Every structure is written in C-alpha cells, then in structure tokens.
Amino acid sequence: MPDSEFIALEKVEKVFEVRRKTGFLKRERRQVRAVDSISFTVARGEMVGYIGPNGAGKSTTIKMLTGILTPSAGRLRVAGIDPSRERTRLAHRIGVVFGQRTTLWWDLPLIDSYRLAHRMYRIPDARYRENLDRCVELLELGDLLDVPVRQLSLGQRMRGDIAAALLHDPEVLYLDEPTIGLDVVSKAKVRGFLKELNAERATTVLLTTHDLQDIEQLCSRVMVIDHGRLVYDGALAGLHEAGEGERTLVVDLERELPPIEVPSCRVVRVEGPRQWLAFPAGQSAAPLVASIAAAYPLVDLSVREPDIEAVIAKMYAEKAVS
Ligand SMILES: Nc1ncnc2c1ncn2[C@@H]1O[C@H](COP(=O)(O)OP(=O)(O)O)[C@@H](O)[C@H]1O
Numbered sequence: 529m530p531d532s533e534f535i536a537l538e539k540v541e542k543v544f545e546v547r548r549k550t551g552f553l554k555r556e557r558r559q560v561r562a563v564d565s566i567s568f569t570v571a572r573g574e575m576v577g578y579i580g581p582n583g584a585g586k587s588t589t590i591k592m593l594t595g596i597l598t599p600s601a602g603r604l605r606v607a608g609i610d611p612s613r614e615r616t617r618l619a620h621r622i623g624v625v626f627g628q629r630t631t632l633w634w635d636l637p638l639i640d641s642y643r644l645a646h647r648m649y650r651i652p653d654a655r656y657r658e659n660l661d662r663c664v665e666l667l668e669l670g671d672l673l674d675v676p677v678r679q680l681s682l683g684q685r686m687r688g689d690i691a692a693a694l695l696h697d698p699e700v701l702y703l704d705e706p707t708i709g710l711d712v713v714s715k716a717k718v719r720g721f722l723k724e725l726n727a728e729r730a731t732t733v734l735l736t737t738h739d740l741q742d743i744e745q746l747c748s749r750v751m752v753i754d755h756g757r758l759v760y761d762g763a764l765a766g767l768h769e770a771g772e773g774e775r776t777l778v779v780d781l782e783r784e785l786p787p788i789e790v791p792s793c794r795v796v797r798v799e800g801p802r803q804w805l806a807f808p809a810g811q812s813a814a815p816l817v818a819s820i821a822a823a824y825p826l827v828d829l830s831v832r833e834p835d836i837e838a839v840i841a842k843m844y845a846e847k848a849v850s
C-alpha cells in the first residue's frame with residue numbers, strides 16, 4: 529500500500545433499508561442511499577476536512593472507515609486493511625472520536641477510562657505514560673483526571689475523548705464533529721491540539737464538521753459531500769471560488785438556433801432548442817433574461833445554482849441557526 533493511498537475508497541456505497549409502518553400490518557420498504565459511489569484517497573500525514581450539510585453521509589462514511597458499517601458496494605482500505613473484515617486489527621491503528629457520543633465511562637473518573645484503554649489495547653507501559661502525559665498537558669486535562677465523566681462540561685468531555693482516542697498511538701484519527709456544541713475556548717484548544725498532533729506525529733486526520741472555521745484553521749484540503757455524493761475535492765481556496773462560481777441559465781427556444789450571444793454569458797452546452805449559458809454568480813439574471821427575450825424566440829427558462837454553492841449556503845444557514 530503506497531503512502532499516497534493510506535485511506536482509499538473506490539466507488540463506495542452504503543444503502544440503508546428503511547421499513548416504515550404505513551398502517552395496521554402494512555409496512556413500506558424504502559432505500560436510503562446514504563453514500564453514493566464515493567471515491568477518494570488520503571495520503572499518510574494529510575489532514576483533510578470532510579464537510580457537508582446534515583444528512584449528507586459524513587458519519588456513514590466514517591463508520592465504514594472504522595468497520596462499524598459494511599459498504600453495500602465498492603472497495604475501501606485503511607492502511608491496507610479492509611475495515612469491516614478486520615475491524616479488530618484496524619482498531620489498533622485508528623482512533624475515533626464521535627462528537628455526539630462518548631466512549632468514556634460515564635460514572636467513573638476520567639483516568640479510569642484511560643486505564644481501561646491501556647489494558648484493552650495492550651499499550652506498553654512507557655508508551656502509555658508518555659502519551660497520557662502529553663495529552664494531559666496539551667489538552668489541559670490535569671485537573672480533570674479524577675472527575676467522573678458525567679460531571680465534565682461538553683468541552684472538557686470532548687478533550688477527554690480525544691485523549692482516549694490517542695493513547696494507543698493511532699496512525700489515523702477520525703473526528704466526527706469534534707467541535708459541535710463547544711464554546712469558543714474549547715474549540716480553540718481542540719484545534720490547536722489537532723494542528724500540533726498532525727505536525728509533530730504526522731497523524732493522518734479526517735475531520736468531519738459543519739463548522740467551516742474548523743476547516744479554515746486546520747485543513748488545506750477539503751472534500752464536500754452532499755446527498756451522499758462527493759461534489760468537491762480540493763484546496764480550501766478553490767472552495768471559496770467554486771462557491772462564488774458561475775450560475776447557469778437554461779434557456780428553451782422555439783427551435784434549434786446557433787449559440788445565443790449576449791454580453792457576459794457563455795454558452796456551455798446546446799441540445800436541440802435548449803441552451804445552457806454560464807454567467808457570473810454575483811450577477812443578476814434579470815437583465816440577461818431581458819436581453820435574450822428581446823432577441824430570441826424564448827419559450828421557457830430556469831436558473832441553476834452550482835451544486836457546491838448550494839451546499840455551502842446550506843452549511844452557513846445551519847450554522848446561523850445553531
Ligand atoms: N442506520 C441507519 N438506518 C437508516 N438510515 C440511516 C442510518 N444511518 C444514517 N441514515 C441516513 O443516511 C443519511 C446520511 O446520514 P449521516 O451519514 O448520518 O449524515 P451526516 O453525518 O452527514 O449528517 C441520512 O439520510 C440518514 O437519515
């Protein structure tokens with residue numbers, strides 16, 4: 529397995545069968561395509577953001593990458609391992625943090641969860657000490673070790689969870705919404721820690737979030753998922769551009785005609801009497817429509833937003849609500 533394909537997905541799908549009660553003894557079966565033919569690779573040591581609106585398929589992807597869920601189709605490897613086939617072997621090489629759910633023992637002091645991890649993963653004593661000390665220092669857990677987990681604030685608990693995921697020196701860390709619900713100070717601590725972890729240990733990090741600031745501060749590469757499909761994979765800067773991007777005017781004419789010529793528009797596709805015109809997203813469509821209507825036999829038209837823009841707009845809308 530080359531380092532450039534440390535995590536590799538090839539046309540991975542996950543379809544859930546959902547049964548819904550529609551009446552007495554009547555049930556309807558429905559399929560939810562949570563992940564729809566996703567392909568990407570992550571190189572060893574990369575820190576990648578995996579973003580998208582609620583229900584996009586982020587957690588489902590992470591669960592397949594840990595082996596909790598088996599893909600319905602496609603090929604998936606992490607460190608050369610097929611996660612759902614060799615979940616236990618993989619567990620020694622990955623760390624996982626689910627923001628919505630703790631792996632810590634609720635009624636026990638924080639340190640007890642770490643002692644359990646020490647035994648469960650058979651971490652050599654010296655290694656365990658060293659990793660624990662480091663996490664305690666960087667995540668500022670010193671005063672919290674003897675506190676029962678249920679008494680911790682969300683931010684403290686999250687830092688506790690991150691430490692727990694790292695005691696066995698995983699090569700990959702998956703974080704599913706690690707900053708959800710955290711206050712500004714806790715968010716800053718978590719981000720600072722992840723940055724250092726990635727820089728010093730070259731830990732590969734896949735970070736799921738719908739907080740764009742997490743990405744801005746941590747990830748140079750970002751993947752955007754929407755309705756189970758990967759709609760963007762590239763630099764963060766490019767994401768801003770794609771978000772500004774172009775909109776498309778779909779024009780139906782009375783008959784087949786040569787490409788429409790209007791200022792600041794570019795015909796990108798012609799299919800019979802239908803033409804697609806790209807124009808800058810920042811520009812109003814109204815004057816374009818007026819000039820087309822004045823010069824061409826117009827039957828119908830619609831404006832299409834770029835996928836990526838719609839996704840990001842949705843993310844910002846959710847952020848404004850939360
Ligand atoms: N266990 C499940 N059974 C049925 N549907 C599921 C299950 N888990 C997730 N889904 C559905 O799959 C889609 C993607 O969910 P999820 O991966 O949790 O999205 P995200 O983490 O991006 O918010 C959603 O429509 C969700 O309702």
Ligand SMILES: [Mg+2]
Nearest residue numbers: 586587588704
């Ligand atoms: Mg999720």
